[in-house]
Amino acid sequence: MADKRFFAVAGPFTTDEIARRTGATLVGSGNDKLVLRDVAPLDTAGAGQLSFLDNRKYIDLFRKTGAGACFVHPDLSREAPKGVVVLVTPEPYRAYALAAQAFYPDPPPVPGIAPSAVIDATVDLGEGCRIEANAVIGDHAKLGKRCLIGANAVIAAGVVLGDDVRVGANASVSHSLVGNRVRIYPGARLGQDGFGFAPDRKGFVKVPQLGRVVVGDDVEIGANSTIDRGAGPDTVIGPGTMIDNLVQIGHNVQIGRQCVLVSQTGISGSTKLGDFVMIGGQGGLIGHLDIGTGARIGAQAGVMRDVPAGTTVLGSPAFPVRDFHRMIAALRRLAKTRDD
């Protein structure tokens, strides 16, 4: 299914092997040795291909899928068309993810240093690193094992990267300490100075930005996202946090573990997020806020106040979800009561 120019498929795997790897339960008997050669979306999957149903919106595609086997939630398994081997699991998307990882494993980079890469003599390069064409690594930078530095990326002086870090093409990293297994996507910017200046009669006085960006293990930082270094304290991204494309993170921001920041979100300086915080696309937070653990901030929300742990807020300015829905409902009724 996947374009051979870009992806190499592993396998095949039998259905029982897939069940074993993903924790799903094989429904029916005599299905355990069906050979699966690939994964595919519901609407294009054919015999020997494995698919999944995760969103009720696509149940019609599920009902007529030609897939050889399919992950599905127990509540929907009876909707499966005849001939499809059903793999039941409460988390079909997670099971699919694990199966797809089996078919398309992500091996460590092929070690090697492109002749055109410019690496300072003082750089400490771990075993098995791959440095692609025209990448630049500044003095006293330190890279762990099996790092991949993409073409035309720039790792500035003194930066520390853990093991298995991948930096995409044309990304730049300065003034940063980065954990293990971190992925920095193409064009992301880490460590530049934050937006710090004091007004003055004659203009603005620049405030030296003396902190760093400290990135925990297993973090992803999306394409063209920007993370400014701290002004004095550090800017901190907790382990396992997922940051989408075009996200802005201001100086001194502290983000906990396993947060999710959808694309084009902006977090102003010195705001703190607990763990497991989710922010929808284009969400915005002013500076110096405390956002509690497990808080959920809606897409395009404009957060001007602290958000307690576990709370969901929506709207601009943001209100607790129930208040927001009441306000919108009240406004709709009000607009209807007037004849035009």
Place this chain on the structure above:
Amino acid sequence: MADKRFFAVAGPFTTDEIARRTGATLVGSGNDKLVLRDVAPLDTAGAGQLSFLDNRKYIDLFRKTGAGACFVHPDLSREAPKGVVVLVTPEPYRAYALAAQAFYPDPPPVPGIAPSAVIDATVDLGEGCRIEANAVIGDHAKLGKRCLIGANAVIAAGVVLGDDVRVGANASVSHSLVGNRVRIYPGARLGQDGFGFAPDRKGFVKVPQLGRVVVGDDVEIGANSTIDRGAGPDTVIGPGTMIDNLVQIGHNVQIGRQCVLVSQTGISGSTKLGDFVMIGGQGGLIGHLDIGTGARIGAQAGVMRDVPAGTTVLGSPAFPVRDFHRMIAALRRLAKTRDD
């Protein structure tokens, strides 16, 4: 007019030649051989220069312009000051565009490969390509004729570009099939993996992103915009679609032909746009939506539901335009009825 350091002017052209090339009608007699040497804005245009009036907001500038000739809508042509040759057309901006193309033609790039470019031996390079300094092109990439790859841009392994494609400085393209005459502006990011992961007790399980970005003919992709490749299906940009700067397009998004996406728009994963859809600046769409052909989505709108063909929606959350205006009007009246 245009700075000689950056632009070279062609011509001159006579007024009747310009009328012929643009479909405009020359008003009055004896004006057909006036020599025009350049285009210019209304307020700075002088003798021998060609301008246009397209927005009523600038009618005062039109009334006192010193331009030699001017494109104008028939309804406004009598507002022309004495001595200006009037070129009447129902589409003054389009006529100006064609005239400006005559004065400032965009020739194919001067062929050549910079010595510092890094091009894999397996790359298939069409005739007449120009590869600028420090550009990197990965193995088995295939470029059509007359492509221009800007300085420090990165074309990853296996990427296919059609004829006359231009890739700006520091842009990166991977996992993509790109049509003819496509322009990818500086810093744009195509083909990185989308924001796909499944929650797990211990964090997130990454979902391999196995699709591509497929870009139709005549598409423009603005500076620092990001287009993620599909997760299984492809991310598809239809022919003639214009994408402004800093736009985010998530995995599996399908966009029809001749859509217009103004800057900082964000489209979440798996949403589908028909043809001729327009989205204003900073518009946001959640995932898995269907947006019908000819729909218009206002600036900063937050679209949470499908939008039928031909409908205009505004606001966050977005409502049909009439409902939105009623809601705002009702709210303004309500706020005024209370004495403060």
Place this chain on the structure above:
Amino acid sequence: MADKRFFAVAGPFTTDEIARRTGATLVGSGNDKLVLRDVAPLDTAGAGQLSFLDNRKYIDLFRKTGAGACFVHPDLSREAPKGVVVLVTPEPYRAYALAAQAFYPDPPPVPGIAPSAVIDATVDLGEGCRIEANAVIGDHAKLGKRCLIGANAVIAAGVVLGDDVRVGANASVSHSLVGNRVRIYPGARLGQDGFGFAPDRKGFVKVPQLGRVVVGDDVEIGANSTIDRGAGPDTVIGPGTMIDNLVQIGHNVQIGRQCVLVSQTGISGSTKLGDFVMIGGQGGLIGHLDIGTGARIGAQAGVMRDVPAGTTVLGSPAFPVRDFHRMIAALRRLAKTRDD
């Protein structure tokens, strides 16, 4: 305090020297020769370190700070803990900025041209420039004295940079005239053609973009921000204006002096800003507007109309601040009057 891998500290300075350099007043007697070796945030500062209190939110940290000395507003100086030398000033943040500049001066770049930089023979390079690895500078570009061009940055043909300009890693500049002491952060894009096309039966007719970007002295342009060149007129950024990350500025926009544009702001084509305009994060302005001197536009505001000088607007669509607050208050009351 600051990480030695990234920052080198100057000094030490005595308290009276710091008072002299910043205009602050030393409170108490016998404190004038205390030796300060560094700056630090309130919560981590220790003996011999200088801190500041600028935001009442952090007064508890001030009350228990271990700093050797601290800038503080006269109204709050009595809250200082025992043993802290108090430096009183009406502008503590500005005083801190000046002190931090003393401890962490920003020297001109070490001159030199990386062997891998690609600089056309016709480039006019001022004295003391530093051109880092793999940077590319096109023909007839002209750089002032002591410019720093970061690794993998691209300065296109004909561009003019003043003295002491710094261009970050992977940034690109074309069709631009840039003043003195301008800082262009990593990944910023200046001078690409704007979003200009006229609709046509068969698609869109591209309008040649014949203007430039003209940047005044002392401007900052944040990481991954995009500034399109003018269509005919220039795009102009006035002196001292501060532009944060991921900001979009369309063609023909004119911005006055000392404006502040917080991150992810978008300004559509041909809009004009006076001097001292402030725009909060994710603010959006449609095209062809006039924004008066000293106007303040709130975060996420959607500005559809001209804004008079000195006015504050909030909301999307934006209203004068008083109207906006009344509307929100009225809506909250309305939502509460209904039992659910």
